[in-house]
Amino acid sequence: MKVGMIGCGVIAAQYLATFEHLPDVELVAVADLDPARAEAVAADREGVRALGVDELLADPEVDTVLNLTIPAAHADVDLKAIASGKDVYSEKPFAVTTEEGAGVLRAAAEAGRLVGSAPDTVLGTGTQTARAAIDEGLIGAPLAATATMVTPGHERWHPHPDFYYLPGGGPLLDMGPYYIHALVTLLGPVSAVIGASSRPRDQRTIGSGPRAGETIPVTTDTHVTGVLIHESGALSTLVMSFDAVATSIHPIEIHGSEGTLAVPDPNRFDGEVSVHRLGGEGWETLPVTAGYESASRGIGLQDMATRGAELRASGQLGQHTLEVMNAVLESSGSGRRVEIESTVARPEAVVLEARVG
Known part of the structure; x- marks a missing residue:
C-alpha cells in the first residue's frame, strides 16, 4: 500500500x-x-x-x-x-x-x-483481550456496559482548539469514536439510542501556545450522556464530557451475568484488563491473550493492506459509530428515542500472533 x-x-x-x-x-x-x-x-x-x-x-x-x-x-x-x-x-x-x-x-x-x-485502537491488546474474555464466556451473558470519558476541556493544552467547540466537535464526536468502536467490538452493533446533553459555558479560554488567553466561542454541547441499546439487548451507558474534572471509574466496564470486566482506555492500544467474578473476592488481572502487540496509530492501514475488504477498522464501522453519535445528539434535542438505521458486522477478532514490525 x-x-x-x-x-x-x-x-x-x-x-x-x-x-x-x-x-x-x-x-x-x-x-x-x-x-x-x-x-x-x-x-x-x-x-x-x-x-x-x-x-x-x-x-x-x-x-x-x-x-x-x-x-x-x-x-x-x-x-x-x-x-x-x-x-x-x-x-x-x-x-x-x-x-x-x-x-x-x-x-x-x-x-x-x-x-x-479510525480509531484503530480497538485492534490493540487492551480491547481485544477484553473481547476474548467475553467470547470465552468469562463473565457470562453480557447485560450492560458503562463508558466514561471526562476532561475539563482540550483548550487547556491544545494551542488551536477552536474545532473542538464547533459542530462536528464536542466530546462526543471527538472522543466518542474510541468508546463506541470499542463497545461495538465488544457487544455488537447498536439499534437505538436515548440521549441528553448540555452546554454549561458559551466560551472557552485557550491555555497554551501563541493564542494563550484568547477566548473562543462554544457552539456545540460539551457534556453528553446517552444509553445505547445494542442489537443483542445489552445496554451501554455513555458519558462524554469537556466539563467534568476527573473520574475514578474504569473507562469501560462490561457487566455480565457471571462477572464484570474492566476494559482499559480505548484511546490506547494496550492496558490492563481485569475481571471481578460473581462470588469472587476482588479484581483479577487477565493475561494478554489477543490483539496486535506493540501497536500504534496506523495499524489500521496495515490491517487494511493485508485484509482488503475484510479490514476491521472499516468505513462501515466508522459510519455506524457516526450515526450512533448523531442520533444521541438528536435524541438530546428531541427528548425521544432514536432508531439506528445502519448496522455493521462485529469486526473479526485479532489473534495475539498478529504482529507487525
Whole structure:
C-alpha cells in the first residue's frame, strides 16, 4: 500500500512514528493546506514528497489517501480521493453528519474502492483481550456496559482548539469514536439510542501556545450522556464530557451475568484488563491473550493492506459509530428515542500472533 497523507497537524506525528514498523505500508507523499508543514515532514523522511492537495490526489503512485484533515473536511477529502481512484482511510470521526458519511460509502461502493476509519485502537491488546474474555464466556451473558470519558476541556493544552467547540466537535464526536468502536467490538452493533446533553459555558479560554488567553466561542454541547441499546439487548451507558474534572471509574466496564470486566482506555492500544467474578473476592488481572502487540496509530492501514475488504477498522464501522453519535445528539434535542438505521458486522477478532514490525 502506497499512502499519501493529507493533513500534517498534531495527530500526524503519531502516524509518522508508526509507518516504519508497517511491513506492507509505505508513505510516499504528504500534503497540507500549509505547504511548510508538508515540506517539513517530507524533509525528515527519505522517499516522501511534499505535494499540493490536488497534486497528491492526482499522483499515480498514491493508491491510498490517509485523511488527517479536520473533521469538517473529512467527507469532502474522502470523496475527492475516491473520485481520483484512491482507497481512503479517514481519521475519526468518519464525517460530521450521518448523511455525509453515507455519501462517502455510496461513492466508494460505486467506484469499487476500500474505505477505512479510525480509531484503530480497538485492534490493540487492551480491547481485544477484553473481547476474548467475553467470547470465552468469562463473565457470562453480557447485560450492560458503562463508558466514561471526562476532561475539563482540550483548550487547556491544545494551542488551536477552536474545532473542538464547533459542530462536528464536542466530546462526543471527538472522543466518542474510541468508546463506541470499542463497545461495538465488544457487544455488537447498536439499534437505538436515548440521549441528553448540555452546554454549561458559551466560551472557552485557550491555555497554551501563541493564542494563550484568547477566548473562543462554544457552539456545540460539551457534556453528553446517552444509553445505547445494542442489537443483542445489552445496554451501554455513555458519558462524554469537556466539563467534568476527573473520574475514578474504569473507562469501560462490561457487566455480565457471571462477572464484570474492566476494559482499559480505548484511546490506547494496550492496558490492563481485569475481571471481578460473581462470588469472587476482588479484581483479577487477565493475561494478554489477543490483539496486535506493540501497536500504534496506523495499524489500521496495515490491517487494511493485508485484509482488503475484510479490514476491521472499516468505513462501515466508522459510519455506524457516526450515526450512533448523531442520533444521541438528536435524541438530546428531541427528548425521544432514536432508531439506528445502519448496522455493521462485529469486526473479526485479532489473534495475539498478529504482529507487525
